Amino acid sequence: QDNSKFREVDEKIGADLTVDLRDYQKEYVERAYEKKAAVLANPAGSGKTVTSIGLMSKIDAPTLILVPQRSLVGQWKRELLDKTTLTEDQIGEYHGDEKRMGDITLATYHMAGEKTSLFRKEWGLIIFDEVHHIPSKLFRKTASLQSTRRIGLSASPVREDSKEREIFALIGQEIGGDWARFFKQEYVLKPDVNIKLVEWESDFYRNKYNEASGFKKSIIASKNPAKIPKIESLLEQHEGDKTIIFCDWIEQGEKLAEEFDLPFISGETDFDDREDYFEKFRNDEIKTIIVSRIGDEGLDLPDAEVGIIASGQGGSRRQATQRAGRVMRPFGDAQVYIVATKGSNEEDFVKRQVEHLKEKGVPVKVEE
Known part of the structure; x- marks a missing residue:
């Protein structure tokens, strides 16, 4: 126009x-x-x-x-x-x-x-x-x-x-x-994107997934409890680094918040409390936060160094690009981890999610 x-x-x-x-x-x-x-x-x-x-x-x-x-x-x-x-x-x-x-x-x-x-x-x-x-x-x-x-x-x-x-x-x-x-020209440094595939936590969840159909399969794979120890391992690996954990499901966010004693910020969080958490993150008073989809867009958190994606929106390339963007900056190292359930449709989704990033020259690795 x-x-x-x-x-x-x-x-x-x-x-x-x-x-x-x-x-x-x-x-x-x-x-x-x-x-x-x-x-x-x-x-x-x-x-x-x-x-x-x-x-x-x-x-x-x-x-x-x-x-x-x-x-x-x-x-x-x-x-x-x-x-x-x-x-x-x-x-x-x-x-x-x-x-x-x-x-x-x-x-x-x-x-x-x-x-x-x-x-x-x-x-x-x-x-x-x-x-x-x-x-x-x-x-x-x-x-x-x-x-x-x-x-x-x-x-x-x-x-x-x-x-x-x-x-x-x-x-x-x-x-x-x-x-x-x-x-x-190093105006912006490439983030390292790693897809971390995890097995099912137990046969109970694998069978539950196999018996489900449609969108329910995606939900079960997204909430696979085996992701918790993997996320814990990543947090230990990056202890002291400013980290954002992304998740799409309120229940999952609350569980992670309880497991790691971290604030979970979602659309249900009071607006003033939400802004207070973000300000504390900017000022290094909080090193790690968990956010729902409200963290996908426009957040001014320039010092974030690590992004951990616990669950995502199907195969949305935009969402993966936005979440990776939360740690992209002109200096320092930027790490993005996408935790997905191996052999599920979630694995297929996350590989589609990173297509736009790969097209733009961002390196993506798949690790089991």
Whole structure:
């Protein structure tokens, strides 16, 4: 979609950068500015958020930033205050009970899609965070918001429903998808991804799996108790390293939390408690956390060194890429372990999950 038909917005907001962009970030700011509509698909850890803030500063006009969940509003706000001359009064929020627009407005896709006053505003820029969601029914409504320029952000613009092209049709042309460039120049270091296959904990679970059908098989394989000693071994191996354990099932997360005496953060966790856990993790007060799917997207946990995936969402390439992205950064070692039940459909799923990472040049090993 070309937004050149929309006129430039005269209103200026005075959002100057207080940080220096890397050369490649400056390059993508210019490319996005010239194209007017683009999807920035740089790898996790490369600073897509900062790049988009650089674009916002260059345009210097009212900006709408859309995020998939409320927790990302606070994260974006911290980044804006830390990296620009914007003041807190200039940043509005549009979600839940909070409905105030500012020079910069942070909104959830859900609220923005309700045909609110956000549709009546002339935006100089719209930033679509985690833009891979845009083809879905709820999210795609926001693609009709008018702006002079727009940019989508996603390290994983892939979908399992074959609607990947719609991401670019609705938002703009892909730029920055060449991960090899970032790895070669060491802007971002490759994570080591290891698939750890475990046997069934007992014949009871193997028989239960064999007797089940459809989706129930996946659930049984995901919750195989034999994963617990394997995860314990990995935690011992990386003692002292900042580690995130991912799981898709609440029951499994609670069991792991009890087993290892660790906090489990899910959608059921009180919002303030959730933010408190994340802040303690950032500040090294907590070295290891367990997260449900809410940890898949946009979490600002830049010092995480190890990711352990205890269970996942079928063969979702996007989810595996996002979870690996939580430990990708420009320095240090990054290890990702995917623990799966050998000989089950989960083994097939995890091998499909890592396809996108392998295509981008990330090494993947399978170990039994």
